[in-house]
Amino acid sequence: MYHFIKKKISIRVYLICILIIGLHTKSISCDLSNRNKPVKVFILAGQSNAVGYNDIGELHTKPDNLDDLIGEHSPVLFWPGTNALPEFSGKWITLRPGVSEIAAEGAHKGGCFGPEIGFALSMYKAMPGDCVAVIKYAVGATGIARSKDYQDYIPGFEKFDDKDKNWSPSLKGEQAGLLYQNLMENIKIALDSLKKRGISYEISGFLWMQGEHEAGISKNMAQDYSVLLSQFRKSIRSDLHLEDLPFVVGEVNSHTWVFGDIARESQSKACREDKHTILVKTVDLPRGSVGGQAHFDAEGMMELGNRFARGMFKLLNKKDITGAFSQDNPGYVVQNILKDSKSGFPKNPVFPGWYADPEGIIFGKDFWIYPTWSGPFDEQLFFDAFSSRDLTSWTKHPQVLDTTCIKWAKKALWAPSVVEKDGKYFFFFGANNIQSNQEVGGIGVALADRPEGPFKDYLGKPLIDKIYNGAQPIDQFVFHDPSGQYYLIYGGWGHCNIVRLKSDFTGVEPFSDGVVYREITPENYVEGPFMFVRDGKYYFMWSEGNWTGPDYCVAYAVADNPCGPFKHIGKVLQQDPKIATGAGNHSVIRVPNSDRWYIVYHRRPLTETDGNSRETCIDRMYFDENGNIKPVVMTKEGVKPDKLPDVSNK
Numbered sequence: 001m002y003h004f005i006k007k008k009i010s011i012r013v014y015l016i017c018i019l020i021i022g023l024h025t026k027s028i029s030c031d032l033s034n035r036n037k038p039v040k041v042f043i044l045a046g047q048s049n050a051v052g053y054n055d056i057g058e059l060h061t062k063p064d065n066l067d068d069l070i071g072e073h074s075p076v077l078f079w080p081g082t083n084a085l086p087e088f089s090g091k092w093i094t095l096r097p098g099v100s101e102i103a104a105e106g107a108h109k110g111g112c113f114g115p116e117i118g119f120a121l122s123m124y125k126a127m128p129g130d131c132v133a134v135i136k137y138a139v140g141a142t143g144i145a146r147s148k149d150y151q152d153y154i155p156g157f158e159k160f161d162d163k164d165k166n167w168s169p170s171l172k173g174e175q176a177g178l179l180y181q182n183l184m185e186n187i188k189i190a191l192d193s194l195k196k197r198g199i200s201y202e203i204s205g206f207l208w209m210q211g212e213h214e215a216g217i218s219k220n221m222a223q224d225y226s227v228l229l230s231q232f233r234k235s236i237r238s239d240l241h242l243e244d245l246p247f248v249v250g251e252v253n254s255h256t257w258v259f260g261d262i263a264r265e266s267q268s269k270a271c272r273e274d275k276h277t278i279l280v281k282t283v284d285l286p287r288g289s290v291g292g293q294a295h296f297d298a299e300g301m302m303e304l305g306n307r308f309a310r311g312m313f314k315l316l317n318k319k320d321i322t323g324a325f326s327q328d329n330p331g332y333v334v335q336n337i338l339k340d341s342k343s344g345f346p347k348n349p350v351f352p353g354w355y356a357d358p359e360g361i362i363f364g365k366d367f368w369i370y371p372t373w374s375g376p377f378d379e380q381l382f383f384d385a386f387s388s389r390d391l392t393s394w395t396k397h398p399q400v401l402d403t404t405c406i407k408w409a410k411k412a413l414w415a416p417s418v419v420e421k422d423g424k425y426f427f428f429f430g431a432n433n434i435q436s437n438q439e440v441g442g443i444g445v446a447l448a449d450r451p452e453g454p455f456k457d458y459l460g461k462p463l464i465d466k467i468y469n470g471a472q473p474i475d476q477f478v479f480h481d482p483s484g485q486y487y488l489i490y491g492g493w494g495h496c497n498i499v500r501l502k503s504d505f506t507g508v509e510p511f512s513d514g515v516v517y518r519e520i521t522p523e524n525y526v527e528g529p530f531m532f533v534r535d536g537k538y539y540f541m542w543s544e545g546n547w548t549g550p551d552y553c554v555a556y557a558v559a560d561n562p563c564g565p566f567k568h569i570g571k572v573l574q575q576d577p578k579i580a581t582g583a584g585n586h587s588v589i590r591v592p593n594s595d596r597w598y599i600v601y602h603r604r605p606l607t608e609t610d611g612n613s614r615e616t617c618i619d620r621m622y623f624d625e626n627g628n629i630k631p632v633v634m635t636k637e638g639v640k641p642d643k644l645p646d647v648s649n650k
Contacts, residue, residue: 037130037131038131038199038200038201038202039131039132039133039194039199039200039201039202040127040130040131040132040133040201040202040204041133041134041135041190041191041194041201041202041203041204042119042123042132042133042134042135042203042204042205042206042207042312043134043135043136043137043187043203043205043206043207044114044115044116044119044134044135044136044137044138044207044209044308045136045137045138045167045183045206045207045208045209045210046138046207046208046209046210046250047138047139047140047141047142047143047209047210047212047213048138048140048141048212048294048295049114049115049209049212049250049253049282049295049296049301049304050114050115050136050138050207050208050209050210050250051112051114051138051139051140052097052112052113052114052115052138052295052301053112053288053295054112054113054288054295054296054297054298054300054301055097055111055112055113055298056097056098056111056112056113056117056298057111057298058111058297058298058299059298059299059302060299066117066121079135079189079190079193085099097111097112097113097117098111098112098113113298113301114136114138114301114305115207115209115250115301115304115305115308116134116136116305117302117305118301118302118303118304118305118306118308118309119134119207119305119306119308119309119312120132120134120305121305121306121309122305122306122308122309122310122313123309123312123313126309126310126313127313133190133194133201135186135187135190135191137182137183137186137187138209139165139179141213142162142165142166142167142179142210142213143162143166143167143210143211143213143214143221143228144166144167144168144177144210144214144225144228144229144231144232145166145168145213145214145218145221145224145225145228146162146164146166146168146177147160147161147162147166148161150218150220150221152218152219152220153217153218154216154217154218154258157217157218160217162177164177164178165177165178165179166178166179166180167179167180167183167210167232168180168228168231168232169231169232169234169235169236169239170235171231176235180232180235184239187240203240203242203245204246204312204316205245205246205247205248205312205315205316206233206236206245206246206247206248207247207248207250207308207312208229208232208247208248208249208250209249209250209304210250211225211229211251211252211263211264211267212252212253212255212257212260212263212294214228214259214263215252215257215258215259215260215262215263215264216257216258216259216260217258218259219258219259219262221259221263222259222260222262222263222266223259223262223266224266225263225266225267225270226266226267226269226270226273227270229249229266229267229270229271230270230273230274233247233270233274233277244276245276246276246277246278246312246315246316247271247274247276247277247278247315248277248278248280248308248311248312248315249267249270249271249277249278249279249280250279250280250282250304250307250308251264251267251268251279251280251281251282251283251352252264252267252282253282253283253285253287253294253296254282254283254284254285254287254352254353254354254613255287255293255294256354256374256375256376256610256612256613258375258379260353261353261373261384261396261398262398264283264352264353265396265398267279276315277315278311278312278314278315280304280307280308280310280311281307281352282296282300282304282307283352283353284349284352285299285300285303285304286299286300286605286607287300287607287608288300293608293609293610293613297607347392347618347637347638347639348615348617348618348619348634348635348636348637348638349615349616349617350369350386350388350391350392350394350616350617350618350638351369351386351394351396351616353373353615354373354374354375354612354613354614354615355371355372355373355374355384355602355614355615355616356371356372356374356585356602356614356616357371357372357414357415357416357475357528357585357602358370358371358372358585358586358587358600358601358602358616359371359415359416359417359418359477359587359600360587360588360589360598360600360618361418361419361587361589362589362591362592362644363420363425363451364644365389365643365644365645366387366388366389366451366644367387367388367389367390367391367589367644368385368386368387368388368418368451369385369386369387369388369394369600369616370383370385370400370416370417370418370427371383371384371386371416371602371616372413372414372415372416373413374602374612374613374614375612376612377411377412377433378411378412379411380411380412380413380414381402381403381411381413382399382401382402382403382413383399383400383401383402383413383416383427383429384396384397384398384399384400385397385400385451385452385453387451387452389643389644390641390642390643391598391618391639391640391641391642392638392639392640392641397452397453400427400448400452400453400454400455401413401427401429401446401453401454401455403431405446405454405455405456405457406431406444406446406457407457407460408431408432408440408441408444408460408461408462409431409432409441409444410431410432410441411431411432411433412430412431412432412433412441413429413430413431414429414430414431414433414474414475415429415430415474415475415476415528415585416428416429417429417476417477417478418451418478419478419480419486420451421486421505423449424447424448424449425447425448425449425450425451425453425455426445426446426447426458426478426505427445427446427447427448427453427455428443428444428445428463428476428478428488429443429444429445429446429476430442430443430444430473430474430475430476431443431444431462433474434465434467434472434473435472436467437466437467440462440465441462441465441473442462442463442464442465442466442473443462443463443464443465443473443474443476443488443490444457444458444459444461444462444463445457445458445459445463445505446458458505458506459506463488463505463507463508464476464488464490464499464508468497468517469491469495469497469517469519469521470493470494470495471490471491471492471493471495471496471497471517471519471521472491472492472493472495473490473491474490474491474492474527475490475491475492475527475528475529475585476488476489476490477489477490477529477530477531477587478501479531479562481533481562482533485500486500486501486503486505487499487500487501487531487562488501488508489520489529489530489531489562490529491521491527491529492526492527493527494521494525494526494527495519495521495525496519496520496521496522496525496529496542497517497518497519497520498518498520498562498563499516499517499518511563518563520540520563520564520566522540522542522555522557522564522566522568523557523568524544524555524568525542525544526542526543526544526545527542527543527547527585528542528543528554528584528585528586529541529542530542530586530587530588531562532588532590534590534623534627535627536560537558537559537560537627538558538559538560538561538562538566539556539557539558539629540556540557540558540559540564540566541554541555541556541572541586541588542554542555542556543555543584543585543586544571544584545584547582547584547585547611548582548611549581549582550575550581550582550604551574551575551581551582552575552581552582552583552584552585553571553573553574553575553583553584554571554572554573554574554583554584554586554599554601554632555568555569555570555571555572556569556570556572556629557569558627569628569629571631572621572629572630572631572632573586573599573601573631573632573634575603576634577606579603579606579634579635579636580603580604580605580606580617580634581603581604581606582602582603582604582614583601583602583603583634584601584602584603585601585602586599586600586601586602587599587600587601588600588621591642591644592644592645593645595623596620596642597620597621597622597623598618598619598620598621598639598642599618599619599620599621599632600616600617600618601616601617601618601619602614602615602616602617603615603617603634617634617638618638618639619632619633619634619635619638619639620632620633620639
């Protein structure tokens with residue numbers, strides 16, 4: 001027998017147990033007296049984004065039939081759990097938002113709801129005439145991992161102890177975590193209630209929205225999440241005596257979890273390895289302000305429920321609905337809440353996660369993007385890379401370089417610039433965000449035999465470790481001039497320098513006039529320099545404005561040589577109130593032997609206010625008949641596939 005938790009844990013916990021017993025519109029009912037047609041039972045569990053921290057009244061557009069499914073006269077029934085408000089506890093009620101203790105706090109005007117409403121609506125539309133039941137048990141700020149099995153907690157969590165309040169199944173003869181026990185107890189109570197009413201049922205699927213806990217406090221937990229999730233899934237199936245029970249798993253969301261990318265990779269692995277499991281995308285779902293934007297807003301929560309239903313329908317019926325499933329990875333749902341019916345699925349951002357300062361380049365037949373992982377400075381300890389054959393389908397190469405390989409780098413790994421020379425790949429980066437010449441840090445170089453790394457420290461020290469001409473040594477860009485000379489163009493704090501690189505990239509060398517660090521700062525320059533040549537003209541681009549603000553943008557100037565003087569032309573990329581804000585810190589890709597140009601940049605979704613909430617996008621860049629860059633139009637749709645010959649663009 002499993003036991004209920006008897007006392008609250010220190011982190012606020014919300015427990016809900018919900019049983020939905022009917023699903024219909026006013027014209028079609030679910031006849032529970034029909035003993036020949038068992039009720040289809042689905043189990044919904046997880047942490048806070050399964051609970052729901054939003055208000056039903058915040059929906060901008062209500063789905064069809066929503067009013068028929070919720071409220072006092074709803075035909076859908078709930079079985080509330082131990083943390084329901086007293087007036088709803090221990091009895092059948094109609095489906096409605098605001099039945100948990102969250103509503104009592106008044107934070108959401110009593111209308112809090114989770115994925116169950118969107119799920120119920122979509123399942124009804126996909127399976128008309130079926131009676132559907134959902135048992136929901138969700139607890140905020142919890143994990144599958146047991147705290148006693150880990151020690152590598154982030155600052156502030158060094159002594160973390162979950163007191164066995166976790167979702168871990170029984171392992172090696174040890175008792176299961178209390179949340180796992182309570183989940184199974186609630187399932188038993190709900191099913192027994194159906195039996196007592198003489199209603200037949202079949203358990204049809206399991207919905208799981210969890211993983212942020214592991215992603216937020218321990219790298220080892222995040223790395224182990226594939227094993228943790230697989231053990232949890234195996235135990236659930238065993239305890240329910242259903243070997244092939246379908247699982248739909250919600251992706252770890254795009255909040256700035258310290259180890260979010262690692263957890264998502266691990267989570268995806270566990271889902272790919274099981275033919276009865278589907279992982280649904282969540283990183284594109286809009287999030288609200290509750291919990292530091294760690295939770296979906298009302299629109300995001302409703303869409304999460306919809307995606308759960310699409311995934312479950314695919315598993316149950318062995319086919320897609322609305323074409324929502326990726327051909328490259330059948331275990332990953334790519335349905336997007338921002339889908340435009342005329343243009344198909346959005347390609348911006350080009351890959352999930354918060355990434356900024358993207359360096360786009362071509363190596364061989366592949367496009368590559370090397371971005372900054374966008375998070376708190378102290379947590380920026382690695383670089384990921386992404387490759388694509390066509391600019392639209394991207395493969396992630398995690399942690400191609402990290403601080404374990406660069407002993408002098410401690411934080412703030414920024415703005416990569418990668419170049420191939422003599423069969424080797426040189427990775428230039430900024431580190432430590434130095435504020436004075438007394439600090440260790442600046443611009444470094446790493447080396448690898450392949451574009452995906454692994455990269456190792458090339459010099460054992462920074463290439464540039466001092467502030468010259470007022471330019472902070474960050475945002476470096478390696479420019480290969482048609483003459484054959486390699487230059488490094490860099491600088492923050494409103495100043496930009498250009499230096500000549502030695503042929504082996506071990507240092508810098510003076511210009512013919514003896515100057516080593518030549519300042520080329522244009523009007524309104526802030527940071528993020530980039531340079532390319534077209535029709536004999538040197539285009540110098542940079543970012544203006546505050547990187548955390550909406551007015552961050554890209555401008556450019558033109559000259560006859562890489563040192564100028566540059567003629568200031570104007571802005572070419574800036575915020576669009578219908579698309580995104582904070583567009584900047586970019587790079588440019590030209591398809592060889594063509595005049596097809598792409599701008600690779602970061603921007604901030606309209607739903608986000610955190611400075612680190614930046615995503616990488618690609619759009620076309622065009623020139624007019626005079627060679628001026630036309631204003632770039634930001635899009636949600638992104639670019640069309642574009643294949644490459646086997647050449648490099650630098």
